[in-house]
Amino acid sequence: MITDASPESGFSSDLEAALLEDLRASSAQTHNGRVDLAVRDDDGALLAGLAATTSYGWLRVNMLWVCSGHRRTGLGRQLMQRAFEQSLQKGCHATWLETSNPQARDFYKSLEFEVFAALTNEANDVPQGHTRWFLRRKLGPSLFGETS
Structure with a gap:
């Protein structure tokens, strides 16, 4: 019987754990884990954050957000740098992400990302x-064109 699991708060975590257990049994793995980074003000309010996962040697950036008052201050770049450093320690060799925001796409391109695919809605699709x-x-020891 198929049921709607949307209301279950832990469903995604349970599903991911079951999937990873099966994958580990059948495929060579690297470190599967999370990279979650936050920037908070003195009162604990979230100013910026990054949520990512690692698997098969890849860092997948799921979310990067900087509050409007702190954009263009370097926080996004610093969060990405830290995520790259942590993922290298976990054995990652590359990173990927997806975005539908043209400004975000340009930001990532400034961090040496390249577009490898795009999905575009056709004339009759909404939006x-x-x-x-x-x-x-x-990824490598020299990130963002810097030398160590």
């Missing part, structure tokens, strides 16, 4: 012309 870009980049 018309909407595009979701998929971006990737290699």
Whole structure:
């Protein structure tokens, strides 16, 4: 019997755990884990954050957000840098993400990401012309063109 699991708060975590258990049994794995980073003010309010996962040697950035009053201050770049550093320690060799925001796409391109795929709605699709870009980049000891 199929039921709607949307109201279950732990469903996604349970499903992910079951899937990862099966994958570990059948496929070579690297470190599967999370990279969750937060920037908070002195009162604990969230100013910026990044949520990502690691598997098969890839860092997948699921969410990156910076509150409007702190954009263009370097917080997003700093969060990405920290996520890259942590994922390298976990054995990752590359990172990927997706976005439908053209400004975010350009931000990621400035961090040396490249678009490797795009899904664009056709003329009769709603919303018309909407595009979701998929971006990737290699990781290494020299991030963002800096030398160590």
